[in-house]
Amino acid sequence: MQERRDGQQETSRRGFLAAGIYGLGSIIAGSLGITSALYLLRGPRKKRGTEWADAADASVLRAGAPAKITFNRTRVDGWKISNQKDTAWLIRNVDGSLTAFSPLCTHLGCAYQWRAEAGPSKNGAFVCPCHGSSFSRTGQVITGPANRPLDRYEVKREGERIWLGSLVKTPRSNA
């Protein structure tokens, strides 16, 4: 009699443990399933619009004199967030507005430089060493083979800080 009771207790203990293990397994499987489903259904974070970068202090600029600046830009691509170094040529125009050019020649993408004595009037031009293209202070093509003006960054000023946004490709020159 005692043996049968012990056997029954042993059986119910085993059943309880088995139910606990199955229950715990179900909870773990359920939470993994829900997490995976949310991951797959939500997809990666959408790319936001313009990603503005705090690029420079306005004090680096002298009116009409291009200044080459280097700045950090944070890029969000899906789940990947990276920090990358960017460069731009910044100019404070005579009317106080700002222009920020991409540092790459629109011919084949070489880095160009500002030459204060270059250009038709010897009052400065951006000169590309690779194939001889040159561009005016406003980014227009002076000499080819480049056939597009310099590309520009969106630019805005907040107090003394200058912010650069997306790069805007310029269309091909008509001339």
Ligand code: FES
């Ligand atoms: S890359 Fe600048 S002229 Fe060719």
